[in-house]
Amino acid sequence: MRMSKKSCTFARFFEAMKQEEKEHWDLTITPKDRLLAIDWKEIWRYRDMFVLFVERNFRTAYKQTILGPLWFLITPVLSVIVYVTVFGGIAGIDTDGVPPILFYLLGISVWGYFASCLSATSNSFVSNAGIFGKVYFPRIIMPLVAVTTNLLSFGIQLLIFAAFYIYYAATGTELVIHWQIVLFPLLIIILAFMAVGFGMIFSSMTTKYRDLQIMLAKIVSLWVYITPVIYPLSMVTNEKLHLAMSLNPVTPVMEAIKYALLGQGQFSWLWLGYSVVFTLILLIFGLMLFNKVQKSFMDTV
DSSP, X not given: OOOOHHHHHHHHXXXXXXXXXXXXXXXXXXXXXXXXXXOHHHHHHTHHHHHHHHHHHXXXXXTXXXXXXGHHHHHHHHHHHHHIIIIIIIXXXXXXXXXXXXXXXXXXXXXXXXXXXXXXXXXXXXXXXXXXXXXXXXXXXXXXXXXXXXXXXXXXXXXXXXXXXXXXHHTTOXXXXXXXXXXXXXXXXXXXXXXXXXXXXXXXXXXXXXXXXXXXXXXXXXXXXXXXXXXXXXXXXXXXXXXXXXXXXXXXXXXXXXXXXXXXXXXXXHHHHHHHHHHHHHHHHHHHHHHHHTTTGGGTO
């Protein structure tokens, strides 16, 4: 017995309905009600995408260049040569007995990591709008990708620092390393979280106000001069100015790193605690703002 086309259509329709009833959803995407909500299990599920983004950022940093990854080495070396010539030779800034190359190389590497994380995180929404609009994944992954990618380049620069350190130690230069060197990973984590906190705040606001991107670039370019990167903090003898510079949350961390690795600088648990508390408050506020904006940023970006 042959069925009419209409009967076949209804048969296929009911078959599709039965098939649909058998199906069930494995993933439900809903907006987060809590501003401080972080779904670590969801982030772990997207770990492959996280690794892919890190690899993509690292490879495309100097894509279609002749020297490629060598720029990770050349850039800090050129900066050190300029700093040693200008600030050490012409301006005559003392480095408290530390070889200028080591002093500037460490300062440039640490500050460069902080500034790069801040810049990359602050562009999380704007620079990835095309991906956010097509594919779902936890948006918080992008700040984590920025921190991890820059950590790889920072590690390369630390290898340069270690090579020069070994050279000076082998040639008889007296170098001091304090036990606080064991805190070095923690100090870098503090800087990374601080950069992420600032970056998420700026990233959330730049979806509407693009002028903030230009303003942030200016702030970072000036910020380095109120941070003891190219000069030791001991050089600042004015008490009020010294206090103002110490209130810069990056200063206690920078000084602690110099004290641990070079024996020059000021290590203070009190000021380091201030940087930690500042970072935690900043990170909480930045996360709240980030979670709030990510719900509707595609309408304004």
